[in-house]
Amino acid sequence: xxxxxxxxxxxxSHYIYLSxxxxxxxxxxxxxxxxxxxxxxxxxxxxNAVNLLFxxxxxxxxxxxxQIFVFFxxxxxxxxxxxxxxxxxxxxxxxxxxxxxxxxxLKG
Amino acid sequence: xxxxxxxxxxxxGILGKWMPKSxxxxxxxxxVLGSFVLAVMNFMELSGGTPEIASINTKLFTFLxxxxxxxxxxxxxxxxxxxxxxxITGIGTLIHMYSIxxxxxxxxxxxxxxxxxxxxxxxxxxxxxxxxxxxxFGWEGVGLCSYLLIGFWYKNVxxxxxxxKAFVMNRIGDLGLLMGLFLxxxxxxxxEYQEVFRQVFIGTADSTAVNTAIALLLFIGAMGKSAQIPLxxxxxxxxxxxxxxxxxIHAATxxxxxxxxxxxxEAIYALSPFAREIVMWIGLATSIMAxxxxxxxxxxxxxxxxxxVSQLGLMFIALGCGAYTAALFHVITHAFFKALxxxxxxxxxxxxxxEQDIREMGGLRKKxxxxxxxxxxxxxxxTGFPFxxxxxxxxxxxxSAFTHNPLxxxxxxxxxxxxxxxxxxxxxxxxxxxxxxxxxxxEKVHExxxxxxxxxxxxxxxxxxxxxxxxxxxxxxxxxxGLHHLLSYDGGGKFSPILMYPEHVIELSHTAEIGLLAMAxxxxxxxFLYTRNKYVVKGAVPxxxxxxxxxxxxxxxxxxxxxxxxxxxxxxxxxxxxTLTHYxxxxxxxxxxxGVGKGGFGLSKMLSKIQNGNxxxxxxxxxxxxxxxxxxxxx
Amino acid sequence: MFQQLPIPFLILSFLTILxxxxxxxxxxxxxxxxxxxxxxxxxxxHYVLLNAQFLAVVNLxxxxxxxxxxxxxxxxxLNLSKDTEPVKSNWWGIAAxxxxxxxxxxxxxxxxxxxxxxxxNPVEGIGLVKALGKVLFTRFxxxxxxxxxxxxxxxxxxxxxxxxEKNNAVxxxxxxxxxx
Numbered sequence: 001x002x003x004x005x006x007x008x009x010x011x012x013s014h015y016i017y018l019s020x021x022x023x024x025x026x027x028x029x030x031x032x033x034x035x036x037x038x039x040x041x042x043x044x045x046x047x048n049a050v051n052l053l054f055x056x057x058x059x060x061x062x063x064x065x066x067q068i069f070v071f072f073x074x075x076x077x078x079x080x081x082x083x084x085x086x087x088x089x090x091x092x093x094x095x096x097x098x099x100x101x102x103x104x105x106l107k108g
Numbered sequence: 109x110x111x112x113x114x115x116x117x118x119x120x121g122i123l124g125k126w127m128p129k130s131x132x133x134x135x136x137x138x139x140v141l142g143s144f145v146l147a148v149m150n151f152m153e154l155s156g157g158t159p160e161i162a163s164i165n166t167k168l169f170t171f172l173x174x175x176x177x178x179x180x181x182x183x184x185x186x187x188x189x190x191x192x193x194x195x196i197t198g199i200g201t202l203i204h205m206y207s208i209x210x211x212x213x214x215x216x217x218x219x220x221x222x223x224x225x226x227x228x229x230x231x232x233x234x235x236x237x238x239x240x241x242x243x244x245f246g247w248e249g250v251g252l253c254s255y256l257l258i259g260f261w262y263k264n265v266x267x268x269x270x271x272x273k274a275f276v277m278n279r280i281g282d283l284g285l286l287m288g289l290f291l292x293x294x295x296x297x298x299x300e301y302q303e304v305f306r307q308v309f310i311g312t313a314d315s316t317a318v319n320t321a322i323a324l325l326l327f328i329g330a331m332g333k334s335a336q337i338p339l340x341x342x343x344x345x346x347x348x349x350x351x352x353x354x355x356x357i358h359a360a361t362x363x364x365x366x367x368x369x370x371x372x373x374e375a376i377y378a379l380s381p382f383a384r385e386i387v388m389w390i391g392l393a394t395s396i397m398a399x400x401x402x403x404x405x406x407x408x409x410x411x412x413x414x415x416x417v418s419q420l421g422l423m424f425i426a427l428g429c430g431a432y433t434a435a436l437f438h439v440i441t442h443a444f445f446k447a448l449x450x451x452x453x454x455x456x457x458x459x460x461x462x463e464q465d466i467r468e469m470g471g472l473r474k475k476x477x478x479x480x481x482x483x484x485x486x487x488x489x490x491t492g493f494p495f496x497x498x499x500x501x502x503x504x505x506x507x508s509a510f511t512h513n514p515l516x517x518x519x520x521x522x523x524x525x526x527x528x529x530x531x532x533x534x535x536x537x538x539x540x541x542x543x544x545x546x547x548x549x550x551e552k553v554h555e556x557x558x559x560x561x562x563x564x565x566x567x568x569x570x571x572x573x574x575x576x577x578x579x580x581x582x583x584x585x586x587x588x589x590g591l592h593h594l595l596s597y598d599g600g601g602k603f604s605p606i607l608m609y610p611e612h613v614i615e616l617s618h619t620a621e622i623g624l625l626a627m628a629x630x631x632x633x634x635x636f637l638y639t640r641n642k643y644v645v646k647g648a649v650p651x652x653x654x655x656x657x658x659x660x661x662x663x664x665x666x667x668x669x670x671x672x673x674x675x676x677x678x679x680x681x682x683x684x685x686x687t688l689t690h691y692x693x694x695x696x697x698x699x700x701x702x703g704v705g706k707g708g709f710g711l712s713k714m715l716s717k718i719q720n721g722n723x724x725x726x727x728x729x730x731x732x733x734x735x736x737x738x739x740x741x742x743x
Numbered sequence: 744m745f746q747q748l749p750i751p752f753l754i755l756s757f758l759t760i761l762x763x764x765x766x767x768x769x770x771x772x773x774x775x776x777x778x779x780x781x782x783x784x785x786x787x788x789h790y791v792l793l794n795a796q797f798l799a800v801v802n803l804x805x806x807x808x809x810x811x812x813x814x815x816x817x818x819x820x821l822n823l824s825k826d827t828e829p830v831k832s833n834w835w836g837i838a839a840x841x842x843x844x845x846x847x848x849x850x851x852x853x854x855x856x857x858x859x860x861x862x863x864n865p866v867e868g869i870g871l872v873k874a875l876g877k878v879l880f881t882r883f884x885x886x887x888x889x890x891x892x893x894x895x896x897x898x899x900x901x902x903x904x905x906x907x908e909k910n911n912a913v914x915x916x917x918x919x920x921x922x923x
Binding site for chain 1: 747748752756759760763764766767772775776779782783786789790793795797798801802805806809810813814817818820821836838839840842843844846847850851854863864866869870875878879883886890893894896897898900901902904905
């Protein structure tokens with residue numbers, strides 16, 4: 001079914017490395033950037049890295065549960081993006097900024 | 109059977125506030141009556157059935173199970189429990205009924221019945237449990253209920269203090285009991301009666317010392333609950349509670365728990381003559397001392413309270429002599445006539461609108477004929493008027509004392525004689541002579557309602573015929589010794605007798621026994637004539653406490669025991685706690701605690717710099733934390 | 744070690760990482776969004792390689808189609824297309840790189856340590872709609888229903904947040920902060 005017989009040539013470990021690298025890039029973005037929208041995007045990137053790993057394991061083990069989990073992650077990601085962006089719009093409306101370093105009102 | 113009162117407690121305790129008063133009273137009474145009926149039915153099954161069975165055992169659920177330690181929430185209905193259960197539920201029913209009338213204008217009526225029901229439940233657990241832990245459970249439960257009921261009129265500070273005193277005194281005894289239980293478990297590896305006694309019988313613990321220690325520790329518990337020297341002072345103060353409570357808890361049932369404990373542990377006591385001697389002498393001392401104090405008390409309930417202590421002392425004498433049947437017999441008859449006397453005094457107090465001082469009474473027989481009559485019967489029964497119940501039971505104790513040691517017999521006889529003096533003194537001063545209360549017109553004194561007199565009548569009848577439970581053998585072999593036969597039933601070959609060892613056989617000739625009886629009766633007659641002469645013919649009135657002199661002063665101040673306790677225990681304790689408060693608490697602990705607080709404050713100041721509110725920093729911390737966690741798992 | 748790998752996998756992985764890096768480093772948020780969409784396309788291509796055809800399609804529709812459009816829409820709405828983001832100091836870059844790098848190292852180290860090779864057990868057709876649907880609506884039917892509730896809650900929350908209220912200016916800045 002596949003375009004090429006990938007199982008014979010690619011080990012699961014390569015997918016693990018790939019998704020770990022993607023995850024680390026997303027994490028770096030979350031830590032480095034200050035624009036809240038970019039932060040949310042980086043979180044999406046991290047979630048996708050996890051999705052990729054789930055799918056890879058699912059395929060290699062012949063068990064479709066992993067792919068079901070990907071669905072659920074997508075659901076959560078969509079909900080999170082919707083709520084997060086709504087909050088962001090609200091914050092922007094009040095402060096005219098989307099900079100997270102500006103939001104230090106959490107200080108106790 | 110056991111859970112009916114608990115049900116009553118729950119319903120009354122939760123819903124009582126919204127129920128009409130009479131309903132909560134009748135509900136409480138009905139539940140106890142129900143368990144009485146069930147107890148009678150079970151008793152019939154136990155003794156009347158063929159073949160006879162030793163006990164009915166029911167295991168409800170596992171109470172505790174920790175490792176090898178295993179205790180069941182189980183009941184054992186054997187002959188001893190049966191007798192106790194009949195007393196508790198039977199007299200309990202009458203007293204509940206009486207309370208409906210006695211407490212009818214009290215706001216906390218539902219609470220009162222809730223407590224009473226809880227008490228009955230706990231008492232049943234105490235006597236029906238099949239192991240020592242159940243006994244302890246019930247034991248603490250009745251202590252709690254006693255506390256709640258003594259302090260029932262909690263708005264009065266003195267009553268609250270009396271309740272606290274009772275509780276603390278009981279706790280001292282409980283400590284002894286608890287240590288005894290630990291020792292039992294340590295020695296015999298079980299709390300189950302049957303298992304423990306089987307091991308005692310086959311002699312698992314070879315040493316008499318261990319058994320003596322167990323017996324003495326258990327006896328300390330019994331001392332607290334059954335008000336023996338030195339822990340008796342709470343009982344007279346406990347009279348602060350409502351009179352039905354005094355009748356139920358502090359005369360008829362709870363105070364006999366100590367007797368029950370000793371009878372139940374007969375196997376252990378049998379192995380330790382030394383412990384039995386101690387029990388006997390303490391009982392004797394208590395009996396005489398309480399009787400002497402009773403001579404000079406002017407509060408109608410206090411007289412009865414000291415009389416109770418004295419009678420309990422007599423029971424312990426019997427136990428010490430190994431006459432378990434006699435002790436139990438006296439428990440039964442005492443429950444009858446002392447409940448009668450307390451309820452009678454309650455009736456008097458009710459009629460006099462809460463006047464308790466007998467010097468303020470007099471001539472009441474004209475106004476309260478039923479109370480007068482029943483009180484007379486109760487007095488005669490307790491003083492040992494021939495062929496009333498107290499006569500038989502008390503004489504049985506005296507006979508057993510005589511066979512044990514004539515000196516003990518003599519002292520016990522004196523104690524019994526003093527009983528006659530103070531009881532008749534109180535009786536004559538209260539009901540005969542002229543009315544002496546000037547605040548409360550004689551015309552307003554009234555007889556109590558039927559609901560109160562009916563229990564009095566029933567108890568009076570029981571006080572008269574109660575002796576039939578265990579008639580002495582000189583009245584004829586066929587009808588005598590019913591209780592004795594009941595208790596010494598050997599379990600039909602199975603191993604569950606209540607008394608393991610044959611009782612101390614009383615081998616007195618009939619003439620000797622009748623001689624002893626004659627002495628007892630003559631003491632009774634002397635007491636009767638003397639007091640009648642003094643208080644009826646001469647119309648003397650007891651002096652006020654302040655006018656007492658010499659020995660009388662000592663007696664009316666109860667031998668200064670309370671004061672001595674104050675000096676000996678309370679004052680040093682207060683001093684010690686003052687010292688501790690000042691030096692240890694304020695200086696050491698306070699500064700240590702404050703130091704911790706200050707240190708924490710400084711630390712938090714430092715740490716709060718980390719918490720600068722900026723999410724970015726938080727993110728970095730989080731990632732580092734996750735990395736560290738993973739690394740920690742990894743290596 | 745890369746030599747034995749098939750060319751399509753290598754190219755796809757390279758593109759994925761490259762575009763992901765561009766997402767993080769681009770100054771212009773719109774470019775970031777477009778790069779992220781491209782990343783999702785490459786990940787979908789990976790799904791196809793992994794025999795998860797349905798997932799590849801869903802990934803495109805949901806992520807690239809819905810979520811990222813939402814992001815773009817918000818960017819346009821807030822008019823943030825130009826580069827307004829203040830640059831962080833180098834210190835931040837180093838700290839972020841160290842944190843992320845150490846996590847990367849630890850995860851790969853964990854994989855190396857655990858080291859057990861996963862038995863290959865490929866089954867034909869588990870990535871197809873029929874197979875996934877069967878599992879989703881039998882064993883996972885309760886979580887599936889629960890996600891419906893989650894979506895409803897998210898929707899209500901988003902609408903509630905987006906509603907303009909009067910006098911809700913709770914986060915008015917006390918003073919203009921200069922970056923440091």
